[in-house]
Amino acid sequence: xxxxxxxxxxxxxxxxxxxxxxxxxxxxxxxxxxxxxxxxxxxxxxxxxxxxxxxxxxxxxxxxxxxxxxxxxxxxxxxxxxxxxxxxxxxxxxxxxxxxxxxxxxxxxxxxxxxxxxxxxxxxxxxxxxxxxxxxxxxxxxxxxxxxxxxxxxxxxxxxxxxxxxxxxxxxxxxxxxxxxxxxxxxxxxxxxxxxxxxxxxxxxxxxxxxxxxxxxxxxxxxxxxxxxxxxxxxxxxxxxxxxxxxxxxxxxxxxxxxxxxxxxxxxxxxxxxxxxxxxxxxxxxxxxxxxxxxxxxxxxxxxxxxxxxxxxxxxxxxxxxxxxxxxxxxxxxxxxxxxxxxxxxxxxxxxxxxxxxxxxxxxxxxxxxxxxxxxxxxxxxxxxxxxxxxxxxxxxxxxxxxxx
Numbered sequence: 527x528x529x530x531x532x533x534x535x536x537x538x539x540x541x542x543x544x545x546x547x548x549x550x551x552x553x554x555x556x557x558x559x560x561x562x563x564x565x566x567x568x569x570x571x572x573x574x575x576x577x578x579x580x581x582x583x584x585x586x587x588x589x590x591x592x593x594x595x596x597x598x599x600x601x602x603x604x605x606x607x608x609x610x611x612x613x614x615x616x617x618x619x620x621x622x623x624x625x626x627x628x629x630x631x632x633x634x635x636x637x638x639x640x641x642x643x644x645x646x647x648x649x650x651x652x653x654x655x656x657x658x659x660x661x662x663x664x665x666x667x668x669x670x671x672x673x674x675x676x677x678x679x680x681x682x683x684x685x686x687x688x689x690x691x692x693x694x695x696x697x698x699x700x701x702x703x704x705x706x707x708x709x710x711x712x713x714x715x716x717x718x719x720x721x722x723x724x725x726x727x728x729x730x731x732x733x734x735x736x737x738x739x740x741x742x743x744x745x746x747x748x749x750x751x752x753x754x755x756x757x758x759x760x761x762x763x764x765x766x767x768x769x770x771x772x773x774x775x776x777x778x779x780x781x782x783x784x785x786x787x788x789x790x791x792x793x794x795x796x797x798x799x800x801x802x803x804x805x806x807x808x809x810x811x812x813x814x815x816x817x818x819x820x821x822x823x824x825x826x827x828x829x830x831x832x833x834x835x836x837x838x839x840x841x842x843x844x845x846x847x848x849x850x851x852x853x854x855x856x857x858x859x860x861x862x863x864x865x866x867x868x869x870x871x872x873x874x875x876x877x878x879x880x881x882x883x884x885x886x887x888x889x890x891x892x893x894x895x896x897x898x899x900x901x902x903x904x905x906x907x908x909x910x911x912x913x914x915x916x917x918x919x920x921x922x923x924x925x926x927x928x929x930x931x
Contacts, residue, residue, distance in 0.1 A: 542604040555892075565613065581642025588639050590638070595787050596849045617641060620648075621648030622641050651701060651709045652671070657699075679712055682711035682724060689763070691711055694759070696754075699754060707727075710722075790863060830881070861916060875896040878896065
């Protein structure tokens with residue numbers, strides 16, 4: 527593994543950090559999350575058209591930049607530093623790779639260039655609260671999380687005119703504003719039970735068209751910077767992702783692969799957030815005085831900050847290794863990197879609130895935004911102990927109480 531970054535990769539990091547410092551401070555974040563879309567559409571347009579972030583890891587044939595997951599990881603680390611709300615995770619990290627892996631050539635040609643340009647945003651909708659299971663991060667995603675033919679979940683029924691969907695999906699990232707929904711649904715009944723992915727056109731197409739029977743409700747979430755929605759489907763017309771000949775592809779395997787790369791991206795995002803909140807805490811303890819001296823000069827405070835620094839750097843190394851492993855196809859370690867990064871962010875944000883004293887508990891200070899990001903991401907993609915447990919099970923680390931040979 528080469529731990530150094532190229533000049534182009536460093537340029538991505540530098541350019542994005544400069545832009546976010548100018549246009550995405552704490553006050554701008556608060557304004558953006560309270561907008562209808564949940565993010566700053568002007569900033570998203572800049573990120574898409576000038577920096578090409580939505581198409582960073584997409585082939586040039588579809589209007590992308592042609593980079594790897596590593597570049598997307600570096601960009602997400604910078605977005606995490608500022609907690610910038612954007613559709614990047616839902617669109618470029620979850621939606622676009624599924625379209626690229628499973629879509630027919632016509633579907634890829636029609637949708638991916640629009641995603642690369644930032645014109646179209648996408649969201650992955652899985653039944654109930656099964657996002658982390660569907661992505662294979664905390665459990666086997668070959669089970670009945672899509673509905674299993676029973677009541678609940680999302681059911682797909684084939685008709686003469688195509689496919690119809692019925693059911694409900696929660697925890698849909700940016701589901702209230704996305705122009706395209708990728709819906710995981712159970713099909714085939716008990717005789718040929720399987721999970722397939724379907725395309726549902728959103729109500730935000732430029733021509734005003736959308737699928738009838740779709741109800742989208744933006745949810746009140748712990749982390750306002752990570753918008754979530756509930757999607758209700760009532761006999762909705764849908765298009766199979768792929769074609770009839772590809773209906774037997776390993777959808778679960780593709781979802782697990784996308785989940786692993788998404789975990790690497792999320793890990794880097796969490797590292798960026800942890801690094802930024804640690805920086806702010808160090809700045810504050812150098813200024814706040816107690817007993818006539820800065821509290822940062824006390825040995826106990828120095829030890830706490832040193833421990834945080836070590837934890838953040840270890841999480842950064844794990845995130846970068848996961849990005850490299852994903853890009854080279856070496857092994858799936860995204861879940862472990864995500865566990866370490868989420869733990870580092872949670873501890874760093876908690877210590878930041880404590881070390882900031884009374885001001886750290888106020889709504890006016892940004893410390894609580896980082897704490898909520900840590901707690902919200904664990905609810906969505908964790909918790910940490912389940913991420914590690916699943917990684918250990920997948921590696922067959924333990925068996926019968928003893929280390930497996």
